[in-house]
Amino acid sequence: MPATTDQPALDRAHALVLTWLASLEERGVPPTASVAEVVARLGAELPDGSTSPEDVITHLAAACEPGLTAMPSGRFFGFVIGGTHPAALAADWLVSAWDQNCGLRAITPAHSAVEEVAEAWLLDLLDLPPESAVGFVTGGTMANFTCLAAGRDEVLRRAGWDASIQGLVGSPGVRVLVGAERHDTVDLALRYLGLGLPEAVPADAQGRIDPAALRAALEQSDNRPVMVVLQAGNVHSGAFDPFNEAIEVARAYGAWVHVDGAFGLFAGASPTRRHLVEGVEAADSWATDAHKTLNVPYDCGLAIVRDRAALRAAVGMHGDYLIHDAAGEPFDKVPEISRRGRAFTVWAVLRALGRDGVAELVDRFCDHAAEMARGIAEIDGAEVLNDVAFTQVCASFGSDDETRAVVEGMLADGTAWMTGSRWHDRAVLRVSVSNWSTSEADVARSLAALRTVAAGRGR
Structure with a gap:
């Protein structure tokens, strides 16, 4: 044709x-x-x-x-999914037209070059160890999976067990400790990895792991290798675990430390929000979703692992029919061989915004969330339940039935999308600000609709 x-x-x-x-x-x-x-x-x-x-x-x-x-709308505040920046959208059209299978350096030198540049830019922007490897995976779930696979195999290797050869049957097993309010995808990734349900460590009222409780849990050693999973951005409160204290505790017990930073890891890109992730660079691995805070199209998570060899040992492969490059292959950092050119869209957004633009993007999200919280607090009977330090707002409008009525009323109204959830055994309306196109006018328009809906709740 x-x-x-x-x-x-x-x-x-x-x-x-x-x-x-x-x-x-x-x-x-x-x-x-x-x-x-x-x-x-x-x-x-x-x-x-x-x-x-x-x-x-x-x-x-x-x-x-x-x-x-209308998920790309500036009035979509559900699920922390972001929008698509114009540069990323245009780059994604090129990705589909170029039709590159981006697993091998020799076959796709263009994407491999872009991936190398984007990898270095991301590590620099987030102030993570420059020797780290960045795998471009499908999303946050697979980013967690990839990082935890590297951690699982490495802590077992330190215990004298090679999971890549011996499998898990008969191994010492791996003990995994997580905060009580970790995201469900952490548990899902652990289930995929054959590690079962993790041990939950108590968290404070904002969902931050308690370092003293973590220490107490680790003291109850059963001689299994250990992984600790921390969180940058609680899905309800937006809160960040105390990385300095928690990582110091985990290190004392030889744990691999992974950070689920699906949307919050990019706080490190903003000078005014960087304090939220202070100490996070001391972890072993980090997961984030580029389609959330960075606003690239879907199908782009980032699995970041400090130890490149550990990542390659966990997810890399060899095939005699493949054209191997001595510098290593893109598929050595991800669970897939066949994959689209995800780095193209990440590079495009970073190049379009620059360092200052990414910082401004993060700050704007936070400012809009704070304005949402102020507006909600002024509604009769409404209560903001979290400390709004980042991009998340959780609110109640009285009883659970009244709050659910507001959630349903907002969806029926159609002006804005705000999801319902349950937090601390209460029904809540949850607002997540993560779209590059959200404006002050969008916030004002959404709050006006919310005031109208809330005035008629329970009727």
Whole structure:
């Protein structure tokens, strides 16, 4: 098929993308069609004949548009997922068009070069050890998985057990200690790794691990190798574990220390917020999501491991049919061989914003969250439940039923998306600020809608 036949479909897709982006300012955030309704619009039967690519794109967009949530909108405050910065979006179009399988240096020198540069920029920006390796994985879950795989195998290796050869059956096992309010994906990654449920260490009212309780737990040694998982950014409060104290305690017991920093690790990029992650550089590994605070498209987590050899031993592989480079391969740092060019979008955002721009982005998120908290606190009967030190706000509007009514009312109103959750045995409305495009006007408009909905709660 000649390349020129791509043109109509690409032109149509480009026009539809611009129309979608232009609609975000005024459209409601929630979708207006159900799964079943979108299926009906798509058509459930696979046709016998072919359809032109241009017509396929036209049909796909028309069928799906009512079922789309305006996640790129500046008024989407759910799940800490960010938006997509224009430079990253444009770079992602190139990624798909270039169609590079980015596992090998010799085959994809362009991506390997961009990955090297982006890796160095990230480590410098976050003030992490420059010798560390950065693996570009699918998201936060796999970033945690990759880092914890390196930690699991390394602490077992120190105990005289090679998990890569001997597996886990018959091994000394690994003891994993986590804060009581760690994110659920930490437990999921540990389950994938065959390590089972971790031991929960008490946390304070904001979800920060208690170093004294961590020490007490570690003193109850059963002679297994140990990993300790800390947190940069509690999903409800936004709080950060006390890294200096907790890492010092963990080090005294020979533990591998991993930090789940899905959205909070980028506090290190801001001079005014860097104190939140003071001491985090002393850990062994760090996980974050570039599609959260850094605002690249989905499918881009970052697994950062200080010991490159430990990471390669845990997730690397060898194949005689592959073209190996003495400098090492991109797939030595991730669980996948076939993968898209994730580093292109990360490089694009970092290059577009620069060091000062990333710091300003983080600060703006925090400032908007603080303004949200102030506005919510002024609503009759509302209570902000967390210390708003970063990008998260949790609020109650009275009883659990009243709070749930506000959550449901906001979704029905459609002006902004704010999710419900449960924290400290209370129903809460949770606001997560992580979109580059959120403006002061978006915050004011969302608070106005919240005031209106809250005034009618329980009715």
